[in-house]
Amino acid sequence: MRRRPRRLRSSAAMRGLVREYHLAAGHLILPAFVVEDLDSPREITAMPGVRQHSLDSLRRLANACAEAGIGGIDLFGVPAQRDSRGSGAWDENGILNQAITAVAEEVGDDLVVIADTCLDEFTDHGHCGILDEDGQVVNDATNELYARMAVSQAGAGADMVSPSGMMDGQIGVIRRALDNAGYPDVAIMAYSAKYASGFYGPFREAVDCQLTGDRRTYQMDPGNRREALIETLLDIAEGADIVMVKPAGYYLDIVADVRAAVNVPVAAYQVSGEYSMIEAVAARGWVDRERLIGESLTSIKRAGADVILTYWALEVARWLAEGRSL
Ligand code: PBG
Numbered sequence: 001m002r003r004r005p006r007r008l009r010s011s012a013a014m015r016g017l018v019r020e021y022h023l024a025a026g027h028l029i030l031p032a033f034v035v036e037d038l039d040s041p042r043e044i045t046a047m048p049g050v051r052q053h054s055l056d057s058l059r060r061l062a063n064a065c066a067e068a069g070i071g072g073i074d075l076f077g078v079p080a081q082r083d084s085r086g087s088g089a090w091d092e093n094g095i096l097n098q099a100i101t102a103v104a105e106e107v108g109d110d111l112v113v114i115a116d117t118c119l120d121e122f123t124d125h126g127h128c129g130i131l132d133e134d135g136q137v138v139n140d141a142t143n144e145l146y147a148r149m150a151v152s153q154a155g156a157g158a159d160m161v162s163p164s165g166m167m168d169g170q171i172g173v174i175r176r177a178l179d180n181a182g183y184p185d186v187a188i189m190a191y192s193a194k195y196a197s198g199f200y201g202p203f204r205e206a207v208d209c210q211l212t213g214d215r216r217t218y219q220m221d222p223g224n225r226r227e228a229l230i231e232t233l234l235d236i237a238e239g240a241d242i243v244m245v246k247p248a249g250y251y252l253d254i255v256a257d258v259r260a261a262v263n264v265p266v267a268a269y270q271v272s273g274e275y276s277m278i279e280a281v282a283a284r285g286w287v288d289r290e291r292l293i294g295e296s297l298t299s300i301k302r303a304g305a306d307v308i309l310t311y312w313a314l315e316v317a318r319w320l321a322e323g324r325s326l
Pocket of ligand 1: 128273
């Protein structure tokens with residue numbers, strides 16, 4: 001035997017020397033939830049270890065993120081009042097816009113401040129867009145509301161907006177609106193290949209989601225692979241700066257396809273269900289929690305993601321700072 005691949009696995013140092021993919025804190029984004037009228041953080045039962053934040057505790061969290069050297073924070077707002085159009089979404093004093101301003105004030109340029117740009121947290125029916133008389137989600141009129149939302153988020157101090165509603169043409173409409181409003185430098189991270197996934201289950205509790213039914217008329221069918229490239233290339237043509245695949249861990253083929261097809265940075269969102277499954281099985285003592293977290297994230301990197309959104313961002317950044325190999 002001339003070739004013995006095991007030679008390069010003989011010690012931790014040897015394995016480290018030849019490792020192809022590494023996690024880096026600067027490539028991680030922490031999704032965070034802020035709730036209107038909340039006095040102190042509240043545990044999310046379905047996501048052990050993740051909390052809904054008050055404006056104050058969100059400020060502290062943002063500082064911790066900057067200190068830990070992670071790349072960004074992605075903010076989701078949970079309003080006290082909802083209506084059919086989700087008008088709290090573009091209200092200057094709405095909870096999400098207040099949160100953006102608070103976080104931007106705290107961290108300045110030390111952390112990329114990202115805002116979720118979607119109506120589902122703000123509508124009383126829980127859909128990502130407005131509905132017609134038959135209850136169908138209307139595409140183009142919804143885009144106009146996304147544009148208002150994105151402009152208000154830029155005004156509040158967001159560095160990047162993140163349209164997640166999967167309406168056709170949303171990126172182009174938002175890009176034009178930002179440019180016309182004097183925000184040409186605000187970036188867009190597009191949820192490009194976002195699937196109608198059961199893995200978003202725990203997130204429903206995190207944002208107190210009002211949805212009955214599902215999002216299958218706008219989010220992608222999990223049975224489709226090639227379609228992810230149609231969606232992604234459209235978003236790039238419309239002006240997306242970063243494209244995203246979501247969920248991540250069960251969609252590594254999609255991450256790899258997208259990576260091979262584009263030259264812009266690719267993000268992948270390790271969603272609530274991916275998080276909670278590992279937490280749940282680790283809590284029963286059936287797996288090594290830290291190993292599974294590291295392995296799940298490394299696999300997403302290996303598939304081709306440059307940027308990873310994960311609820312473990314802060315914890316993983318601290319592990320990396322301690323020099324642990326994940
Ligand atoms: C909707 C949105 C969802 C998530 C992020 N943005 C839920 C959905 O599309 O149903 C899910 C994130 C997660 O599960 O962690 N704008």
